[in-house]
Amino acid sequence: MKILVTGGAGFIGSAIIRHIINNTQDKVVNLDKLTYAGNLESLISISGSQRYAFEQVDICNADELKRVFAEHQPDAVMHLAAESHVDRSIDGPAEFINTNIVGTYHLLEVARQYWQKLDDVSKQQFKFHHISTDEVYGDLEGTTDLFTETTSYAPSSPYSASKASSDHLVRAWQRTYGFPTIITNCSNNYGPYHFPEKLIPLVILNALDGKDLPIYGKGDQIRDWLYVEDHGRALYKVVTEGQVGETYNIGGHNEKQNIEVVKTICQILDELQPQVNDVTYETLITFVKDRPGHDLRYAIDASKIATDLGWTPEETFESGIRKTVQWYLDNLDWCRRVQDGSYQRERLGANA
């Protein structure tokens, strides 16, 4: 199988590509615009594979998308390219509307036109897998409710509203044109190669630099955390075994308050890399003004994917967060090159 992965230079996309190249015989075409969030250094371990190809393309550019489909003839699409950071969507929503909604529309249309011309067998096998978030459901009021695949959409941020819009487009293309789509909605991911603007890597790297560990509000927001490699395994199962027209929620069964997450990281760092003065990293925690529209609780019911496809996460939060902290300690070079911008400067130089 040849899979076209959009956004493959990002956090989750690169995990999927490493998973596919390392564990299957499938081929991958990575289509990525390389925004600030795209980092080809996350793919160094597999980029020499004969089964891997890279195309620097914007999903808003329909002509370039047509060229890539014609040249590579993919059997499936895994669509992850998106603007993904909630804070950035509050400061500047335009790029979120453009990439997440308009870009998804262009990709759907080009993929549909390509699919319509396939022979009957290839047409039957083709799948368009749209990767989305649990944030489309808004937040949960109670402490026991869970998001299921039939929970109504109620997005709160420009990011989640743009992802909700793209989910609606994908469903409409399935319903109207019979285009073979599958949607997955996943909880918060964490793990290796996560861009340092997100909570977990930010806390690890700030702590190592002796900087403040900023927490929104009281830190009582609850998220369900999934180790990114578990997500990669789930997504591969969905694209290969999932039912066309279906939606699958993916979650880690790991509900934690943000403050608990930060304290756990501090405790692991106290053990693995104690501060010179032996004071706990928890003293660096500072509470900052809450994000506007901040959802309080997300929690996923992931029983459908467990029952239908036999997927459950392999990592607990405790095992996954320990692996993650260790990965950052072992890969400070990758982090510093992201933090000082050299991962982008050298790329721009190479492309010039």
Ligand code: NAD
């Ligand atoms: P990311 O920001 O790390 O990566 C996004 C990638 O998309 C980058 O490589 C970027 O260069 C690329 N991209 C952005 N705009 C593009 C465009 N116009 N054309 C082509 N490529 C473009 O994001 P991520 O955390 O890896 O998330 C991937 C997907 O998974 C997103 O669709 C996101 O909504 C979804 N998701 C993320 C999480 C999470 O916790 N990170 C959870 C659930 C769902």
